[in-house]
Amino acid sequence: MIVEPQTSERLGRIILERETQTRIGCFLIGIKQANAAVLSRVEFQPMPWALFSLLHGQLCREIELIGLLQRVTEWSVNPAVYARAAWTNARNLGDLQFIRFLAAPFAMDAGLYRYLGLAHALYAHLRFIPVLPLDVPLEHRFLAFLRSLETIHGREMQAQIALLRKLPVSLSSRERERIVGEESQRVREVFRRFVMELTTGGWTF
Amino acid sequence: MAFLNVDDHMIRYELAGEKNHVPLVFVNGLTQAAHLWGAYVPRFVERGYRVLTFDMLGQGESDKPVLPSDFDRQARTMAVLIEALGLDRPFVAGISFGGAVALRYAILYPEGLRGLAAMGAFSELDGRLKWIGENLFTGLAAVGTEYLQNWFMAFNFSSRWLEDNAGAIPAMRRRGYSLNDQYALQNLMEAVANCPSFSHELPGIRVPTLIMNGEYDYITHRGLHEILRAGITRSRLVIIQNACHAFTLEQPDLTIRLLDDFMGKVLADEWPGDQTTWVANDDPQADPLYLPVLGDPLRAIQAAPVSGNPPAPDHPKRKASARKRKTTRRGSAGEGT
Numbered sequence: 001m002i003v004e005p006q007t008s009e010r011l012g013r014i015i016l017e018r019e020t021q022t023r024i025g026c027f028l029i030g031i032k033q034a035n036a037a038v039l040s041r042v043e044f045q046p047m048p049w050a051l052f053s054l055l056h057g058q059l060c061r062e063i064e065l066i067g068l069l070q071r072v073t074e075w076s077v078n079p080a081v082y083a084r085a086a087w088t089n090a091r092n093l094g095d096l097q098f099i100r101f102l103a104a105p106f107a108m109d110a111g112l113y114r115y116l117g118l119a120h121a122l123y124a125h126l127r128f129i130p131v132l133p134l135d136v137p138l139e140h141r142f143l144a145f146l147r148s149l150e151t152i153h154g155r156e157m158q159a160q161i162a163l164l165r166k167l168p169v170s171l172s173s174r175e176r177e178r179i180v181g182e183e184s185q186r187v188r189e190v191f192r193r194f195v196m197e198l199t200t201g202g203w204t205f
Numbered sequence: 206m207a208f209l210n211v212d213d214h215m216i217r218y219e220l221a222g223e224k225n226h227v228p229l230v231f232v233n234g235l236t237q238a239a240h241l242w243g244a245y246v247p248r249f250v251e252r253g254y255r256v257l258t259f260d261m262l263g264q265g266e267s268d269k270p271v272l273p274s275d276f277d278r279q280a281r282t283m284a285v286l287i288e289a290l291g292l293d294r295p296f297v298a299g300i301s302f303g304g305a306v307a308l309r310y311a312i313l314y315p316e317g318l319r320g321l322a323a324m325g326a327f328s329e330l331d332g333r334l335k336w337i338g339e340n341l342f343t344g345l346a347a348v349g350t351e352y353l354q355n356w357f358m359a360f361n362f363s364s365r366w367l368e369d370n371a372g373a374i375p376a377m378r379r380r381g382y383s384l385n386d387q388y389a390l391q392n393l394m395e396a397v398a399n400c401p402s403f404s405h406e407l408p409g410i411r412v413p414t415l416i417m418n419g420e421y422d423y424i425t426h427r428g429l430h431e432i433l434r435a436g437i438t439r440s441r442l443v444i445i446q447n448a449c450h451a452f453t454l455e456q457p458d459l460t461i462r463l464l465d466d467f468m469g470k471v472l473a474d475e476w477p478g479d480q481t482t483w484v485a486n487d488d489p490q491a492d493p494l495y496l497p498v499l500g501d502p503l504r505a506i507q508a509a510p511v512s513g514n515p516p517a518p519d520h521p522k523r524k525a526s527a528r529k530r531k532t533t534r535r536g537s538a539g540e541g542t
Contacts, residue, residue: 124386
């Protein structure tokens, strides 16, 4: 478990509060919007058909999931929650360094490979259900959605799983492992910090 | 809970028992984690063993590399862990995926263990296991982790166990779901799929070996255990009655007794290791522990020889002859009146 048991207990107690749902909704939507910004660029550049179709599909899915998150979340009416969420999102997007993939078109190189590593990590590590106590029921529509989101992410990441192995770029296995490890660590840290921030009630640096 | 860095990956482990005691290492099944040996650890510590449980690379709370690695990497990681913790020639006991890892460890490090327990294990993917693996992998990739968990529920446990434990199963599944990551499970499964058969290397295992197989194990069926029994010279195959694939979870008392008996005999230099097949007593407390097998252990049912046996009651031949007899009797009665 990436968080301590007391953090998990605390999250279990507050997960369905409107403020918490709002923070989680903003967190996920913010990341998905940034990912959609990267993916949408694929629409405007030449790319091998198989790769294009996978990334095009992921763009559609990200947009769809943003819409679903907006509908399923019980939004807070507290302005401070949004101010806080905006600050968190700005920091997360900086730490995840989406800017690296927005500046220039993709080429079949280490840059594209690194983006795929980041996208894999986003699908693999933004999992709220494992950080909840086992006795928290998942029938509530918000939790049921978070759970199904993990399943959808599992299906989406199949593209990254295949591409990270087979993308024809001149990287050794060790370099590939290092790159995906770095991106994985980046996402895990952002997620861990966000969960801590949710449960401590304070600003976590 | 402790971690050891092996090749830049953190491996989570727990070590219990006195330092000078005989070491025993448990190796998890595919979707398992170290805590599932919870019933075993205190019992073996009590019996004078030093017990190591750990999450393999890609499991539980150990690191889960994104890119796949080969099957032998698990055995090598285990070897590093064993050496780093100063465990001298442990007994190694593995179930299912972990059973195969334990077998690879015994092949790659023949001097690195004093006894081996291979439970629900395999040394090759035969026709059925290959199809099972491929379908499970497709289900995992296309549907998700819960599909794999639910499928295993049906094949790991008996109906009675599933019915008796219906209340506890949701929490068990949830814990498994939380501890596992889909991509890591896919990597583990792929490593198995890409591992060529190593049955021809089994004679290289020279240590005493206890092979255990559930009576109704339809994942790693009896034939795969027969290959192990025939290939490992100092082995014995023991069939666990009424058990499915995950008998370590369903019948811990019996499994503990079998392991304890095996290790005790090895330590006393009394392990027969005669490549025979036995059935474990259904009662974990009763004697004798091993019962002889009647009939062919590779068959699920023993048919009587064809010739000289009456057909079954509903057999068409029998029905026809019964009708004939009835008609004859009626006819006789008519004649009499």
